[in-house]
Amino acid sequence: MLYVIGDLHLSLSVAKPMDIFGGWDNYVERLQEGFSVVKEDDLTVICGDMTWGMNLEQCKLDFEFIDRLPGKKIILKGNHDYWWSTATKAKKFFAENGIESIDILHNNCFFYNDIAICGTRGWFYEEETHGEHDKKVMNRELMRLEASLKAAGDCRTKYCFLHYPPRYNDYICDEVVELLEKYNVQRCYYGHIHGPGRRFAIEGNVGGVLYTMVSADHVGFKPVLAAE
Numbered sequence: 010m011l012y013v014i015g016d017l018h019l020s021l022s023v024a025k026p027m028d029i030f031g032g033w034d035n036y037v038e039r040l041q042e043g044f045s046v047v048k049e050d051d052l053t054v055i056c057g058d059m060t061w062g063m064n065l066e067q068c069k070l071d072f073e074f075i076d077r078l079p080g081k082k083i084i085l086k087g088n089h090d091y092w093w094s095t096a097t098k099a100k101k102f103f104a105e106n107g108i109e110s111i112d113i114l115h116n117n118c119f120f121y122n123d124i125a126i127c128g129t130r131g132w133f134y135e136e137e138t139h140g141e142h143d144k145k146v147m148n149r150e151l152m153r154l155e156a157s158l159k160a161a162g163d164c165r166t167k168y169c170f171l172h173y174p175p176r177y178n179d180y181i182c183d184e185v186v187e188l189l190e191k192y193n194v195q196r197c198y199y200g201h202i203h204g205p206g207r208r209f210a211i212e213g214n215v216g217g218v219l220y221t222m223v224s225a226d227h228v229g230f231k232p233v234l235a236a237e
Contacts (some may be wrong), residue, residue: 010047010050010051010052010234010236010237011051011052011053011054011121011126011138011192011234011235011236011237012047012051012052012053012054012080012232012233012234012235013047013053013054013055013170013198013221013223013233013235014043014053014054014055014056014200014223014225014228014230014231014232014233015057015058015172015201015223015224015225015231016056016057016058016085016087016200016201016203016224016225016226017040017055017058017059017060017071017075017196017201017225018033018036018045018058018059018060018061018225019031019059019060019061019071019074019075020060020062020071021037021071021074022062022068022069022070022071022091023061023062023063023067024066025061026210029098030161030203030204031143031204032204036205036225036230037074038134038225039229039230040078040091040225040230040236041078042230042231043229043230043231043232044078044079044231044232045079046231047079047080047232048079048080049079049080050080050148051079051080051081052080052081052082052083052121053078053081053129053232054082054084054085054086054114054126054170054198054235055075055082055083055085056060056085056087056089056170056171056172056198056199056200056223057084057086057088057089057130057200057201058087058088058089058090058139058172058200058201059071059072059075059087059088059090060072060090060092061082061089061090061091061156062091062232063091063092064091064092064219065090065092065098065099065102068092072103072106072108072111073106073108075110076108076109076110076111076112077167077169077226078110078196080107080110081110081111081112082111082112083108083112083113083114083119083170084111084112084113084114085113085114085115085128085130085170085171085172086115086129086130086172086199087130087172087174087178087200088110088130088133088172088173094165094183096113096115098211099113099226100113114127114128114157114170115129116125116127116129116153116157116229117157117160118157118158118160118161118220120227121144121185121236122236123164123165123166123235124164124166124167125160125161125162125164125166125167125168126168126170127154127157127158127160127161127167127168127169127170127192127194127229128154128157128169128170128171129150129153129154129157129171130150130152130171130172130173130197131150131154131171131172131173131174131182131185131195132141132146132147132173132175132176132178132182132185133173133182133201137194141225142211143148147184148172150185151185151188152167153190153203154171154185154188155188158192158194159192160187161192164194165235166195167193167194167195167235168194168195168197168235169189169194169196169198170196170197170198170199171185171197171198172199172201173199173201174199174202174210174211174220175189175197175199175220176211176215176220176224177202177209177210177211178209178211188217189216189218190217190218193217194218195217195218195219195223196218196220196221196235197218197219197220198221198222198223198233198235199220199221199222199223200222200223200225200227201224202222202224202227203224203226203227205227207224207226207227210222210227221233
């Protein structure tokens with residue numbers, strides 16, 4: 010089975026628990042219970058914001074927690090993953106600490122049976138200040154997304170996993186949406202949105218792409234089944 014969830018926001022070694030927010034009470038225990046549906050040979054994609062740790066050492070307990078959850082996991086960067094410097098450093102850290110069930114989606118593509126797993130962090134209207142930095146970040150994310158989609162090759166079934174929503178309320182990230190439609194992506198999963206803002210999430214089939222929001226609090230801290 011292929012599952013997906015986003016925004017775990019773990020803080021097992023830093024003082025930033027999410028329990029203070031509505032709907033996040035006992036969320037670590039609820040994540041453990043939610044993952045009980047996952048089997049050891051299943052795969053779960055985590056759409057960013059795994060941990061509040063500022064560096065890899067501060068994230069160690071959080072990644073060990075994720076590693077202990079059943080099945081393999083593929084992670085991608087979120088806007089609060091401050092620990093993220095390079096995928097190479099993260100993989101080295103995982104290897105040195107016996108974290109074996111986590112891989113990284115970054116300028117690449119994975120395959121689950123006949124499904125290509127593509128994606129990147131993305132970009133979002135709330136980050137835009139119309140400066141040169143924002144243009145550079147947007148262009149970099151677009152290049153990463155297209156590199157991931159190209160890595161899918163001739164695979165006919167493509168799923169895209171993002172952190173930021175490419176569609177939200179009346180906002181559309183045209184550049185990301187154009188790539189999804191250009192490469193015939195069938196499904197797009199994203200997170201980032203929490204609390205009352207979840208009611209403005211765009212879900213369902215738009216332009217031939219099925220959009221689904223998977224922020225942990227939105228899906229009841231239980232991974233969503235993406236494919237059998």
